Amino acid sequence: MRFTLDGRMVDRPCLWPVEGGIEHIDQRKLPGSTIIERSKTLKEQLEAIRTLSVRGAPALGVFAGLSFAFGLERGSDPNDLKLAILSARPTAVDPRNAVCEVEDAFLISGPKGAMSKALEIMERTISQCRQIGEHGARLVPDGGRVMTHCNAGALATVDWGTALAPIRMKARQGGDPFVWVSETRPLLQGSRLTAWELAQERIRHSLIVDSSSGHLMSQGLVDLVIVGADRVARNGDVVNKIGTYDKAVLARENNVPFYVALPLSTLDADTATGADIVLEERPAEEITDMNGMATAPEISPAFNPAFDMTPHRYITGYVTPRGVLDREGLLELFH
Amino acid sequence: MRFTLDGRMVDRPCLWPVEGGIEHIDQRKLPGSTIIERSKTLKEQLEAIRTLSVRGAPALGVFAGLSFAFGLERGSDPNDLKLAILSARPTAVDPRNAVCEVEDAFLISGPKGAMSKALEIMERTISQCRQIGEHGARLVPDGGRVMTHCNAGALATVDWGTALAPIRMKARQGGDPFVWVSETRPLLQGSRLTAWELAQERIRHSLIVDSSSGHLMSQGLVDLVIVGADRVARNGDVVNKIGTYDKAVLARENNVPFYVALPLSTLDADTATGADIVLEERPAEEITDMNGMATAPEISPAFNPAFDMTPHRYITGYVTPRGVLDREGLLELFH
Numbered sequence: 043m044r045f046t047l048d049g050r051m052v053d054r055p056c057l058w059p060v061e062g063g064i065e066h067i068d069q070r071k072l073p074g075s076t077i078i079e080r081s082k083t084l085k086e087q088l089e090a091i092r093t094l095s096v097r098g099a100p101a102l103g104v105f106a107g108l109s110f111a112f113g114l115e116r117g118s119d120p121n122d123l124k125l126a127i128l129s130a131r132p133t134a135v136d137p138r139n140a141v142c143e144v145e146d147a148f149l150i151s152g153p154k155g156a157m158s159k160a161l162e163i164m165e166r167t168i169s170q171c172r173q174i175g176e177h178g179a180r181l182v183p184d185g186g187r188v189m190t191h192c193n194a195g196a197l198a199t200v201d202w203g204t205a206l207a208p209i210r211m212k213a214r215q216g217g218d219p220f221v222w223v224s225e226t227r228p229l230l231q232g233s234r235l236t237a238w239e240l241a242q243e244r245i246r247h248s249l250i251v252d253s254s255s256g257h258l259m260s261q262g263l264v265d266l267v268i269v270g271a272d273r274v275a276r277n278g279d280v281v282n283k284i285g286t287y288d289k290a291v292l293a294r295e296n297n298v299p300f301y302v303a304l305p306l307s308t309l310d311a312d313t314a315t316g317a318d319i320v321l322e323e324r325p326a327e328e329i330t331d332m333n334g335m336a337t338a339p340e341i342s343p344a345f346n347p348a349f350d351m352t353p354h355r356y357i358t359g360y361v362t363p364r365g366v367l368d369r370e371g372l373l374e375l376f377h
Numbered sequence: 378m379r380f381t382l383d384g385r386m387v388d389r390p391c392l393w394p395v396e397g398g399i400e401h402i403d404q405r406k407l408p409g410s411t412i413i414e415r416s417k418t419l420k421e422q423l424e425a426i427r428t429l430s431v432r433g434a435p436a437l438g439v440f441a442g443l444s445f446a447f448g449l450e451r452g453s454d455p456n457d458l459k460l461a462i463l464s465a466r467p468t469a470v471d472p473r474n475a476v477c478e479v480e481d482a483f484l485i486s487g488p489k490g491a492m493s494k495a496l497e498i499m500e501r502t503i504s505q506c507r508q509i510g511e512h513g514a515r516l517v518p519d520g521g522r523v524m525t526h527c528n529a530g531a532l533a534t535v536d537w538g539t540a541l542a543p544i545r546m547k548a549r550q551g552g553d554p555f556v557w558v559s560e561t562r563p564l565l566q567g568s569r570l571t572a573w574e575l576a577q578e579r580i581r582h583s584l585i586v587d588s589s590s591g592h593l594m595s596q597g598l599v600d601l602v603i604v605g606a607d608r609v610a611r612n613g614d615v616v617n618k619i620g621t622y623d624k625a626v627l628a629r630e631n632n633v634p635f636y637v638a639l640p641l642s643t644l645d646a647d648t649a650t651g652a653d654i655v656l657e658e659r660p661a662e663e664i665t666d667m668n669g670m671a672t673a674p675e676i677s678p679a680f681n682p683a684f685d686m687t688p689h690r691y692i693t694g695y696v697t698p699r700g701v702l703d704r705e706g707l708l709e710l711f712h
Contacts, residue, residue: 073674222680225664225672227562227586233665233673241674249664249679251562253587253620257685260622285588287595288623295626329560329584330568333668337560338568339408339576344584345557350592 043196043210045242047076055168055201057096057105059161063087064108068095069197073238084113084126091130091137098198099272100171100305103136104164110144111160114153120145135273136307164200170305171202173363178208178268178303181359181366182219186212186265189222189255192283193235194270194303204270204303206239208361213245221247222258226283228328228346252285259296267293268361271304276376278354278369279316284347290356302352303361311376316351324348378531378545380577382411390503390536392431392440394496398422399443403430404532408573419448419461426465426472433533434607435506435640438471439499445479446495449488455480470608471642499535505640506537508698513543513603513638516694516701517554521547521600524557524590527618528570529605529638539605539638541574543696548580556582557593561618563663563681587620594631601634603696606643611711613689613704614651619682625691637687638696646711651686659683 044053045067057066063082070093071077079095081087087109090096096105106127113123124141131137140163147159182188194205202210212219221240226232233249240247250258258264267289273281280286280302293300313319326344330337338344360372367375379388380402392401398417405428406412414430416422422444425431431440441462448458459476466472475498482494517523529540537545547554556575561567568584575582585593593599602624608616615621615637628635648654661679665672673679695707702710 073677074671223677224588225562227560227588230672233677237673237677241676247677249661249673249677251587251619251664251681253559253562253623254680254682254685256623256626257619257682258680260685284586284592288588288591288627291591291630292623292626295630326584329586333670335668336409337565338572338584341576342408342558342568342572342582342584345589345593346586347589347592350589350595 043201043239043242045076047078056197057101057200059108063112064105066090066096066105067197069097069235070095073234084109084118084123088126088130098193099136100167100199100307101197102131103140103307104167104200106137107140107144107160107163110141111153111157114148114156120148135310139307167199167305168201170363171199171204171207174204174303174305174361175202175207175211177365178301178361179211179215179217181266181301181361182208182212182217183265184217185220187220187222187263189224189258189264189267189289190236191224191232191269191285191289192226193231195236195239197235197239198270199305203239204305205268206236207303208268209245210243213243219245221245222264223247223249224252224255224285224289225249226285227252255289256292256296259292259298264298266299266301268301268303271302271308272349273310273313273319274302274304274308274372275310275313275316275319276373277315278357278372280352280354280357281316281319281321281349282352284350287350287352290352294356299358300356301359301361301366302357306363306375309375316353319351321347321349321351378536378574378577380411382413391532392436392535394443398447399440401425401431401440402532404432404570405430408569419444419453419458423461423465433528434471435502435534435642436532437466438475438642439502439535441472442475442479442495442498445476446488446492449483449491455483470645474642502534502640503536505698506534506539506542509539509638509640509696510537510542510546512700513636513696514546514550514552516601516636516696517543517547517552518600519552520555522555522557522598524559524593524599524602524624525571526559526567526604526620526624527561528566530571530574532570532574533605534640538574539640540603541571542638543603544580545578548578554580556580557599558582558584559587559590559620559624560584561620562587590624591627591631594627594633599633601636602628603636603638606637606639607684608645608648608654609637609639609643609707610645610648610651610654611708612650613692613695613707615687615689615692616651616654616656616684617687619685622685622687625687629691634693635691636694636696636701637692641698641710644710651688654686656682656684656686
C-alpha cells in the first residue's frame with residue numbers, strides 16, 4: 043500500500059514486524075492522522091486488537107500470529123499466550139487459525155520456527171490479496187466505475203485488500219478506475235478508511251450515503267460492485283458488513299454485476315448455509331451517538347446488527363486467489 | 378401532535394398563529410430541546426424558512442401562507458412580500474400554492490380575507506393528514522411493525538404527518554404499532570425528528586441504519602413500509618428522500634407491502650413521469666462533516682443527491698385523504 047508517512051510516499055504493508063515487536067497504522071486515528079503505533083509487550087498488542095487500532099479479519103490474523111510468536115520468543119507460556127490473544131476479539135476466525143499454525147510450528151521447531159511461520163502467514167496473506175487483485179482487475183473496464191462498501195482494503199488485510207485489490211491493481215496498470223465509496227454507517231469504515239486508502243494512491247473516488255446505492259445504479263452510474271466477505275458458507279452464501287445484501291439485491295434489479303472478493307481463509311467449511319451463521323449485534327450507541335453528540339431522543343432504542351447475509355443467487359462471481367469463479371468453481375475450493 | 382412542553386403534555390400542531398405572528402417548534406434544536414420560536418417580522422419568518430427551523434413541504438406551505446397574510450395585515454406591498462417568501466426556499470411547490478391562494482383572497486376581500494384563507498389552508502392541511510391517518514391505520518395490523526424513512530411526520534406537515542399519520546392513528550386506537558425508524562443519512566431526519574415524535578407519544582420504535590432495511594425485511598421483521606412523498610408524477614412515480622427507492626426494491630423482493638402516503642397538494646399534474654423530475658443535489662459537506670468533525674480525507678469528494686425516484690411498479694398503494702388507492706385510483710385524482 044502506498045501512503046504518505048512523515049511527508050514522503052512509502053510503499054509498505056499496514057503492519058510489519060520490527061525488532062522485538064510490531065508496528066501498525068492506528069486505524070482509529072484515520073483519516074485525520076497517519077500514526078504508526080509500536081507494540082512490544084503482549085499487553086500493548088492486546089490493547090491494539092481490543093480498541094480496533096488494528097481491525098479486519100485477515101489483518102487481525104497476521105497480527106495475532108506475530109504477537110504469539112514474539113511472546114514465545116520471550117519465553118512466555120504458550121497456553122497463557124494463546125488464551126489471552128484469542129479472547130481479545132473472540133469472534134474472528136483468522137486469529138484462531140493463525141495462532142494454531144504458529145503453535146504447531148513452535149512444537150516442532152521452537153520459537154524460531156514459530157516466528158518464521160508467523161512471517162509466512164503474513165507473506166501468504168499479502169500474496170493471496172495480490173492474486174485477488176490480478177484476477178479481479180480484469181473485471182474492471184478502463185475508467186470503470188466500481189461501487190464498494192465498508193473497508194476491504196489494505197488496512198483490513200495487511201496489504202492490497204480484497205475488494206480494493208482489483209481496483210488498486212487496475213489503477214497501477216493505468217486503467218484509471220473510479221470508486222463509489224459507500225460511507226458504511228454506523229462506524230463509517232467507508233468514509234474513514236476506504237476513502238483514505240484511495241486518496242493516498244490518488245485513485246478517483248466519491249463518497250456516497252449508503253442509501254443512494256440504488257439510485258446510482260438505476261441512473262447507469264455503476265459498472266460493477268465488489269465487496270469483501272467476513273465468512274463464506276459451504277453453499278456460497280456470504281456474510282459481510284450490514285448493507286451488503288441491500289446492494290446485492292439492487293445490483294441484480296439493475297443488471298449490475300455483483301462480485302465478492304475473498305482470500306481462502308474466509309471459506310468456512312463447517313457451515314452449510316448462510317442462514318446457519320449467527321450475526322453479531324453491536325451496541326446501540328454506535329447509531330445514537332455521533333462524535334459525542336446524541337442524534338436521537340435518549341429513550342429511543344436502536345437495533346444494530348453488524349452483518350447481513352447475501353444468498354449466493356445474488357452473486358455474479360467470487361474473486362479469489364485462484365481466479366474469478368462462479369458458484370460451482372467456488373464450491374470446488376471447499377474440497 | 379402530543380408532546381411535552383415546559384414539563385407538561387400538550388396536544389397541538391407544530392406551528393400555529395399567535396397575536397401578530399407565528400409560533401413553531403424549532404426543528405434544528407430537536408431532539409435535544411423542544412424550543413418554541415416566535416417570529417413576528419417578515420425577516421424572522423424568512424430566517425426560519427431558510428435555516429430549516431421550519432421544514433417539510435406542507436408545513437412550509439402553511440408557514441408561507443401565514444407569513445404572507447401577516448405581512449398584508451401590516452400593510453406591506455403584496456408583490457414584495459410574495460417575492461421574498463417564495464425565494465426563501467424556491468424549490469418547494471407548497472409555499473407557491475399557498476401564497477397564490479392567499480393572494481387571490483386578498484384581492485377579493487383584503488387583509489382579513491387573506492388571513493382567513495391562510496388559516497383555512499392550515500386547517501385543510503391538518504384535516505387531510507388526519508384523513509390519511511384514518512385510511513392508513515387500517516393497513517397496520519395490531520402490533521404491526523412498520524418501517525419508515527426520513528420524517529414525514531407532524532413536524533413536516535403541521536400535524537399528524539403523512540407516513541406517520543397511520544401509525545399515530547393506530548396507536549391512538551390502542552393498536553400498539555411498532556416502528557423501524559431508518560436514520561436517514563446524511564441529515565438524520567429519522568433519528569432526530571421521527572424518533573422524537575414517536576418518543577413523545579410513547580409509540581414503540583427502534584432506530585436502524587438505512588442499510589439494514591433489507592436485512593430486517595429478509596428476516597421477516599417488517600410487516601409493511603410507509604413513506605412520504607415530495608412529488609408524485611402523473612403516472613404514479615414518486616420522488617422522495619434518497620433511500621426510498623432502495624427500500625421499495627427491497628420490499629418487493631421480500632414480499633413486504635410498500636405504501637406512499639401523500640396529501641393532494643403533492644400531486645404534480647404538470648409532470649408526466651418521475652424521470653422528468655430534476656433531483657436536487659446538496660452540498661458534499663452534509664456527508665463529509667459530522668457534528669464539526671471531518672469523517673473523510675479532506676480531498677475526498679462526495680456526491681449528495683437529496684432525492685431519488687421510485688417507479689410506480691414498486692408501489693403497493695397510495696395512502697391519500699380519499700382512501701388507500703391503487704395506481705388506477707391515484708391517476709383518477711389528477712382529473
